[in-house]
Amino acid sequence: MRGAPTILHLDMDAFYAAAEQAAKPSLRGKPVIVGGLGPRGVVSTASYEARVFGVHSAMAMAQARRLCPNAAYLTPRFSLYRQVSDAVMGLLARLSPLVEPLSLDEAFVDLEAGGVEPRLEAARAVGERLRRDIAAATGLSGSVGLAGSKMLAKIASEQAKPDGLVVIEPGTEMALLGPMSVRAIPGVGPATAEALRRAGIHTVAESAEAGEAELVRLLGKAHGASLFALASGRDERPVVADRDTKSVSVEDTFDEDLTDRSRVQFEVARLADRCVERLREAGRSGRTVVVKVRRYDFSTLTRSETLRGPTDDPSVVREAARRLIDGVETSEGVRLLGVGVTGLADYTQEDLFAQAAMEREALEEAQRAREEAVAASDHGPAPGAESAPLSPISEPSAELSRHWLPGHDVVHAEYGPGWVQGSGVGRVTVRFEQPWSAPGRVRTFAVDDPALNPAEPLPLVRPETPSGAPAAGLPAVDVGAGGEVAAGAGGSAVVS
Known part of the structure; x- marks a missing residue:
C-alpha cells in the first residue's frame, strides 16, 4: 500500500448515454437508454435521468420500457464512443506513461510514474484538473477515485459518482472497507459471494477476520489467499500499461430465431467484417477464426479454424467463418451468432492476402465442375431451373439494407x-x-x-482550446473560484 493516494481510477459517467446526449442537443437533460432494442435486447447504459426510474445496465430492454416508457431508446454507435474514448485516453497519457485502460470509459493511472509528488494535495489537484479537461474536450463528465492501491481507487471512483472526486487517505482503508459487502473486492462474483455467505461471511471485515486458512479451505489456495490479502487492505497490483488482448470478437442476439440458412450466412459474413474492423482498430492481426452459435434451446457451441498465419484481411476471415458455419446445423433456430479472432499478433503475413481469392477460385471451379456434371447427366435439371450455387452468402435483402x-x-x-x-x-x-x-x-x-x-457520426471531440475557453457547441463547464468544477451532484471529497 502506497503512502500517498497516487493511483487514479477514472470512470466516465453513463458513458454511452452521456455521449449520445452530448451529440444530440434535443436529448440533453432527458432520459436516454442505449442497448439492443429488440424483445431480447439488454440495456448497455442508462442516463442518470433514466436511472431515477429504476433502469440500470444489464436490465432486459422490455423491462426498461415498462419502467421508463418515455425515454429515448437508441442503438449503440461504437465509432462515436471510440472517438471520445481516444480523446479521454489521450488526456490520461499526458498524466503518466503508465495508463491501464479497462474499457472504452475506464482506466487506472499511476501518477507517481508521471512525476506527481506523492502528496495528497498534489494528487487531488491532478484529479480535479483531469475532470475539467475531460469536460472541456468532450462535454462529458467522469468520476475520479484516488488511493494508494488499485482496489481502493476503484472503490473511491464508485463513491464519487456521478461527476465527483473522492480521495481515500492512507491509513483509513480498513475503516472504509470493513463494512462493505464482499462483492466490493475484485474477483468476488456471485458464485464466490454465495460460497462465503454459506460460511457466514458477508462483509470485507468478516473475510479478514475469517483468516487466510479458512478462505483457502472455502475457495482454494490461489483465490483464497488473494481474497484474504485484498480483504486485509493489501493490494500490490501495479498499473500495467500494456494489457495483452487475447482475442477480438463481436456477437449479435436476434429478436427472432433465425431459421433461414441464407440469412444465417449473411449475418456471419456481416459479423466477420465487424470483427476485422475492430481488429484493425486495435492494430492487430489474428491466426484463428472462431464462430459462436447459440441455438433455439440455449445450447451454445463454437467452431474454430486456424489459418496458415495471422491476418487482418476481411475476405480471409469471412471465408473462414463461412466454412465454419457451413458445418453447423441451424435449421431449428439460432438465437445468437458471434465471430471472433484469437491468436493475435502485431503483423500480417502478406501471402495470406491472396488466400481468399484462391479459395473463391477453387469454389468457382467446383461450381463449374458440378454444372458440367449436371449438364452431362441424363437427369439434368428441369427446363428453366438453375443449379444451386455452392454454399452461397446471400446479399442482404432490401428490408435489411434499408x-x-x-x-x-x-x-x-x-x-x-x-x-x-x-x-x-x-x-x-x-x-x-x-x-x-x-x-x-x-x-x-x-x-x-x-x-x-x-452517415458516420459527426465529430464530438473538439480541438484543443486555450485554457478555460468553452467548447464550441458543447455545454460550458462552470469553473468556480478555486478551480473546482461546479456540477450538479458532483464534487470532491477526502475520506479520512
Missing part, C-alpha cells in the same frame, strides 16, 4: 446531417441537428428515399 436504427446517423441531400428517431410502416423519422446546434426539426421520409443515406 433498416434505419434509432439513434444512428444519416445525411439528407437537402436537409443535411441528422439522426434516426424511429421507423416503421415504410417511413423513417429523422431529427436534423448536430452536436453544436440547437435542438433540430423532425421530418419524415419513405424508408427508400434516395436522398436519405446512412
Whole structure:
C-alpha cells in the first residue's frame, strides 16, 4: 500500500448515454437508454435521468420500457464512443506513461510514474484538473477515485459518482472497507459471494477476520489467499500499461430465431467484417477464426479454424467463418451468432492476402465442375431451373439494407446531417441537428428515399482550446473560484 493516494481510477459517467446526449442537443437533460432494442435486447447504459426510474445496465430492454416508457431508446454507435474514448485516453497519457485502460470509459493511472509528488494535495489537484479537461474536450463528465492501491481507487471512483472526486487517505482503508459487502473486492462474483455467505461471511471485515486458512479451505489456495490479502487492505497490483488482448470478437442476439440458412450466412459474413474492423482498430492481426452459435434451446457451441498465419484481411476471415458455419446445423433456430479472432499478433503475413481469392477460385471451379456434371447427366435439371450455387452468402435483402436504427446517423441531400428517431410502416423519422446546434426539426421520409443515406457520426471531440475557453457547441463547464468544477451532484471529497 502506497503512502500517498497516487493511483487514479477514472470512470466516465453513463458513458454511452452521456455521449449520445452530448451529440444530440434535443436529448440533453432527458432520459436516454442505449442497448439492443429488440424483445431480447439488454440495456448497455442508462442516463442518470433514466436511472431515477429504476433502469440500470444489464436490465432486459422490455423491462426498461415498462419502467421508463418515455425515454429515448437508441442503438449503440461504437465509432462515436471510440472517438471520445481516444480523446479521454489521450488526456490520461499526458498524466503518466503508465495508463491501464479497462474499457472504452475506464482506466487506472499511476501518477507517481508521471512525476506527481506523492502528496495528497498534489494528487487531488491532478484529479480535479483531469475532470475539467475531460469536460472541456468532450462535454462529458467522469468520476475520479484516488488511493494508494488499485482496489481502493476503484472503490473511491464508485463513491464519487456521478461527476465527483473522492480521495481515500492512507491509513483509513480498513475503516472504509470493513463494512462493505464482499462483492466490493475484485474477483468476488456471485458464485464466490454465495460460497462465503454459506460460511457466514458477508462483509470485507468478516473475510479478514475469517483468516487466510479458512478462505483457502472455502475457495482454494490461489483465490483464497488473494481474497484474504485484498480483504486485509493489501493490494500490490501495479498499473500495467500494456494489457495483452487475447482475442477480438463481436456477437449479435436476434429478436427472432433465425431459421433461414441464407440469412444465417449473411449475418456471419456481416459479423466477420465487424470483427476485422475492430481488429484493425486495435492494430492487430489474428491466426484463428472462431464462430459462436447459440441455438433455439440455449445450447451454445463454437467452431474454430486456424489459418496458415495471422491476418487482418476481411475476405480471409469471412471465408473462414463461412466454412465454419457451413458445418453447423441451424435449421431449428439460432438465437445468437458471434465471430471472433484469437491468436493475435502485431503483423500480417502478406501471402495470406491472396488466400481468399484462391479459395473463391477453387469454389468457382467446383461450381463449374458440378454444372458440367449436371449438364452431362441424363437427369439434368428441369427446363428453366438453375443449379444451386455452392454454399452461397446471400446479399442482404432490401428490408435489411434499408433498416434505419434509432439513434444512428444519416445525411439528407437537402436537409443535411441528422439522426434516426424511429421507423416503421415504410417511413423513417429523422431529427436534423448536430452536436453544436440547437435542438433540430423532425421530418419524415419513405424508408427508400434516395436522398436519405446512412452517415458516420459527426465529430464530438473538439480541438484543443486555450485554457478555460468553452467548447464550441458543447455545454460550458462552470469553473468556480478555486478551480473546482461546479456540477450538479458532483464534487470532491477526502475520506479520512
